[in-house]
Amino acid sequence: xxxxxxxxxxxxxxxxxxxxxxxxxxxxxxxxxxxxxxxxxxxxxxxxxxxxxxxxxxxxxxxxxxxxxxxxxxxxxxxxxxxxxxxxxxxxxxxxxxxxxxxxxxxxxxxxxxxxxxxxxxxxxxxxxxxxxxxxxxxxxxxxxxxxx
Amino acid sequence: xxxxxxxxxxxxxxxxxxxxxxxxxxxxxxxxxxxxxxxxxxxxxxxxxxxxxxxxxxxxxxxxxxxxxxxxxxxxxxxxxxxxxxxxxxxxxxxxxxxxxxxxxxxxxxxxxxxxxxxxxxxxxxxxxxxxxxxxxxxxxxxxxxxxx
DNA sequence: GTAGGAAGTGGAGCGCGGTCTAGATCAAGC
DNA sequence: GCTTGATCTAGACCGCGCTCCACTTCCTAC
Numbered sequence: 001x002x003x004x005x006x007x008x009x010x011x012x013x014x015x016x017x018x019x020x021x022x023x024x025x026x027x028x029x030x031x032x033x034x035x036x037x038x039x040x041x042x043x044x045x046x047x048x049x050x051x052x053x054x055x056x057x058x059x060x061x062x063x064x065x066x067x068x069x070x071x072x073x074x075x076x077x078x079x080x081x082x083x084x085x086x087x088x089x090x091x092x093x094x095x096x097x098x099x100x101x102x103x104x105x106x107x108x109x110x111x112x113x114x115x116x117x118x119x120x121x122x123x124x125x126x127x128x129x130x131x132x133x134x135x136x137x138x139x140x141x142x143x144x145x146x147x148x149x
Numbered sequence: 150x151x152x153x154x155x156x157x158x159x160x161x162x163x164x165x166x167x168x169x170x171x172x173x174x175x176x177x178x179x180x181x182x183x184x185x186x187x188x189x190x191x192x193x194x195x196x197x198x199x200x201x202x203x204x205x206x207x208x209x210x211x212x213x214x215x216x217x218x219x220x221x222x223x224x225x226x227x228x229x230x231x232x233x234x235x236x237x238x239x240x241x242x243x244x245x246x247x248x249x250x251x252x253x254x255x256x257x258x259x260x261x262x263x264x265x266x267x268x269x270x271x272x273x274x275x276x277x278x279x280x281x282x283x284x285x286x287x288x289x290x291x292x293x294x295x296x297x298x
Numbered sequence: 299g300t301a302g303g304a305a306g307t308g309g310a311g312c313g314c315g316g317t318c319t320a321g322a323t324c325a326a327g328c
Numbered sequence: 329g330c331t332t333g334a335t336c337t338a339g340a341c342c343g344c345g346c347t348c349c350a351c352t353t354c355c356t357a358c
Contacts, residue, residue, distance in 0.1 A: 007334065017335080018317055026315095038324050040335060053257075060254035064315070085265035092258045095251055102248050105209035108202075109241045116234035156304065166305080167347055175345095187354050189305060213345070 003034070003042040013051050020051075028054060028067050030074050060095050152183070152191040162200050169200075177203060177216050179223050209244050 010017045020041075023029060030050050034042045043051075057067055070087055073080050159166045172178060173190075179199050183191045192200075206216055219236055222229050 005334080006336095016317075019315090021336090022316060036324090038335090039337095040324075053261075056254045056257050058315095060251055060258065081265050081269055085262060085269065088258055088262045088265065092255060092262060095255045095258065099248055099251050099255070102209055102244055102251070105205045106241060106244045106248065108205050109209065109237055109244065112202075113234060113237045113241060116230050116237065120230055120234065154304080155306095165347075168345085170306085171346065185354090187305090189354075207345095 003044055004048065006041045006043070009043045009048060009051070013048065013055060015051070015055070023051075023054065026064060026068060028064065028071050030071055057091065060091070061098060062091050066091065152193055153197065155190045155192070158192045158197060158200070162197065162204060164200070164204070172200075172203065175213060175217060177213065177220050179220055206240065209240070210247060211240050215240065 004012075006017050006020055009015075010020055013020075015023070024033060024041075029047065031047070033047055034044065036042055054067055054071075057070070058064075066087065070084065073084050073087070153161075155166050155169055158164075159169055162169075164172070169190075173182060178196065180196070182196055183193065185191055203216055203220075206219070207213075215236065219233065222233050222236070
């Protein structure tokens, strides 16, 4: 049983059957999926592996349009590897940038949670609103973001 | 000139004036923004600081609904710090999770770009399709994702 | 006083990434 | 044969986060 039904693929990839059909319609798959005599889809191992790559790229924020572009390139066969590389590399850079951004946000959030945790530990009465209260130092440039919240 | 017009706030926060009005309508701001006699918004420093927090939280993927909930809590004043903490902390955890996820994706993408770069360096003739070709080891569990692309 | 630009309001529209519906067909088990 | 459940297609619909439109009002400068 080396080929899978759409339901089985949905189960093991985490995509819904709806999403699987949608991806196919949108040209995100490299080859046309094989069908049974009755018209049902039969996914080969390669199809599922490709889907797993798609899922990773999507998870990391690649828009469907780029994913389609990548699938188009692969579908065209050898000869356009430089373009595939550019596409993936540009995406990797965006992912790096996004990670950096998230880490910055994370540090602000962590600092604010520390302010609250500290406040709660000292008891409800201690004032978050008192600007002179000693609280953990703020990260980044701005140092007075806590006064209101 | 300690208060700013909506245009000035847009310029320094990077939000559009449309978005600023939208955020206000959606209850994402803590206090009602002051108005001039003629009805124009005048943003105080605190308003802008709050917006900067909102922007960070949004950037890091907090949905507007949660942001509104947080604004509601702050608006209600002292006494609900524990809930604010829970909200922020839950978000921080999601951000951490997201960073982890992105890093995993990044390593797959980096590996695939390495495969392509390697291929191009050896010249267009070398086969990406040859499963026996020595290529950098794949990260994670799956080791045969390259054969198709 | 009038021109021009910024800002006001309410509400429609949009781009993305799916999700769901309707109604038909297929396939396995009794 | 019949039921049950998975799958099929085409196309409508949705939630989110804005964005834009139409039209009015305000304000500054000439």
